[in-house]
Amino acid sequence: MLVITASFVTAAMVVLAVWGIMQYRDSVRYRRQLRYSCEQSLYELSLHLEEMNLAFRKSAYSSTPEGFGTLAARIYESGGYAKACITQMPTGSINLDNTYRYLSQSSEYMELLGKNVASGYELTEKDRTNMKNLAETASLLSARVSEIRDGMNDGGTWESDSHEILYGDGGEDTDFYGYMTEIDELLSSHESLIYEGNYSENIINPTAAMLENADEVDEDEARRQAAELLDCDKSALTRVADENGVISSYAFTAEDGTVYVTVTKKGGFPVYFIKDTAFPEENVISADAASQKALAFLSKNGLGDMTEIERTTADGICTLTFAKSGRVLVYSDTAKVSVSLDDGEIIGFDARQYIMNHETREFDEPKYTGEEAAKVLSDSLRLKSLRLTTVPTVALAEKVCWEMTCTAEDGSTVIVYLGADDLSEKLILLKDEFGTK
Numbered sequence: 001m002l003v004i005t006a007s008f009v010t011a012a013m014v015v016l017a018v019w020g021i022m023q024y025r026d027s028v029r030y031r032r033q034l035r036y037s038c039e040q041s042l043y044e045l046s047l048h049l050e051e052m053n054l055a056f057r058k059s060a061y062s063s064t065p066e067g068f069g070t071l072a073a074r075i076y077e078s079g080g081y082a083k084a085c086i087t088q089m090p091t092g093s094i095n096l097d098n099t100y101r102y103l104s105q106s107s108e109y110m111e112l113l114g115k116n117v118a119s120g121y122e123l124t125e126k127d128r129t130n131m132k133n134l135a136e137t138a139s140l141l142s143a144r145v146s147e148i149r150d151g152m153n154d155g156g157t158w159e160s161d162s163h164e165i166l167y168g169d170g171g172e173d174t175d176f177y178g179y180m181t182e183i184d185e186l187l188s189s190h191e192s193l194i195y196e197g198n199y200s201e202n203i204i205n206p207t208a209a210m211l212e213n214a215d216e217v218d219e220d221e222a223r224r225q226a227a228e229l230l231d232c233d234k235s236a237l238t239r240v241a242d243e244n245g246v247i248s249s250y251a252f253t254a255e256d257g258t259v260y261v262t263v264t265k266k267g268g269f270p271v272y273f274i275k276d277t278a279f280p281e282e283n284v285i286s287a288d289a290a291s292q293k294a295l296a297f298l299s300k301n302g303l304g305d306m307t308e309i310e311r312t313t314a315d316g317i318c319t320l321t322f323a324k325s326g327r328v329l330v331y332s333d334t335a336k337v338s339v340s341l342d343d344g345e346i347i348g349f350d351a352r353q354y355i356m357n358h359e360t361r362e363f364d365e366p367k368y369t370g371e372e373a374a375k376v377l378s379d380s381l382r383l384k385s386l387r388l389t390t391v392p393t394v395a396l397a398e399k400v401c402w403e404m405t406c407t408a409e410d411g412s413t414v415i416v417y418l419g420a421d422d423l424s425e426k427l428i429l430l431k432d433e434f435g436t437k
Helices: 002-059 065-087 097-118 125-154 157-167 175-186 219-230 287-300 352-357 370-374
Strands: 238-243 249-254 259-264 270-275 306-314 317-324 329-340 346-350 381-392 398-408 413-419 425-432
Touching (some): 002 097, 270 352, 287 306, 329 352, 370 381, 370 398, 381 413
Parallel strands (some): 329 381
Antiparallel strands (some): 238 249, 259 270, 329 346, 413 425
C-alpha cells in the first residue's frame, strides 16, 4: 500500500513538473509575442508619422490640384495606419486622447483640403501655416517613437514590462506605459485646428461663446438673477447641487421643489428653468397669444430682437423656439419658451444654445440680391418668401445665405439655402406636418 501511495505521489510530482514547464514555456512565448508585436507597432508608427511629415512638407510646394490631392491622400492614409498601430499595442487605461485627436484632425483636415483644392480652392496663408505646424508635430512624434523603441531594446526593459503587462496589475507602472503617456503629453500643447470637419477643435472641445470674456458672479448675484427670471423673492429660492460642464451654473429650486432654475457662474446669465405643473384642462389662449407672451418674457430677461422660427403644441402647452433676428437671422442663437395655454403662464425656458453660440457679429452686405438668388431656384419651385439667414457648417461656423421658402408642384413646402456671396446651394429642407428635415 505504501509503495502504491509513493507511486501516486511520484506521478503527481512528474505531472506538476511537466505542467510547470509547459506554463513557463507558454509564458515565455506570450511575452515574446507581446514584445515583437509592440516593437513592430512602434516601428511602423514611427514610419507612418515620418511619412506624414514628408507629405505635409511637400504639400507646401505643390502647385497643381492633382499633386496636392495625391499628397493629401497619402497623409489621410498614413494617419489611419498610425491609429491602427496604436490600437495593436496594449495601451490599457492610458489616456491617448491627444494622440488620437492629432491623427484624426490631420487626416480629416488634409482630406477636406484636398477635395477643396480639386474644386478650385486656393490655399491661404493660414492653410500653409497649419500644414507646417502639423508637419513639425509629426516629425517630433516620429523621432520620439523611434527613441522609445531603441531605448526599450537597449535597456532590456521589454522582458520585465511584457511580464508585468501580461501577469501584473495592467502594467501602468511599466516603462512602456510611461513612454506612451509621455507621447500623449507632447501633444497637450498642440495648436488647436479649426476647420470644416467632424474632428475640428470647436466640436471636440466646445466652449460657450457668451461666457468666454464674462466675469465670475457669486451666489447672491446668481440668486438675484434667478429670482428676477421667476418673478419671485430671493428668499423663496433654495440652492441645490451646481451644474458643472461647458456651461457651469448655480442651481436653485422654488415652490417646494416644483421649480428648478440655473444661472451661469460666469456672467450670471439665466440658463433655463422648468416648472412641474399639471397639464391644462382646456386651451384658453391661442398659440399666437402664447408667442407674444414668450417674446415679452425674453425681452424682459435680456433677449430682445428675437424672431419665432418654430412652435409645437401638445397637452395644452405651446413650446416656441426663437432665433436672434436683425438684418440677418442667426439660427444658432436660439432660445425656447414653453407657455401654458390655459392662463398664459411661462412654465419653461431654455437658453443653452443661445449661451453656447451668441457673440457680436458683423455681417457684410451680400454680394447677390434676393432677386438674383431667386433666379437660381429650380423651375419646379414657386417662391413664397425669402430672407437672409446664417446656416451652420460642419465645424459650427456660419455661412450667410438667402433662405427661400418655396411651394413645390405637389403643394409641399421646400426651403432652399443659397450662399449670399456665391449662390452655391448650401442646404435643402423639406417641411411637412411632422416637422422640417
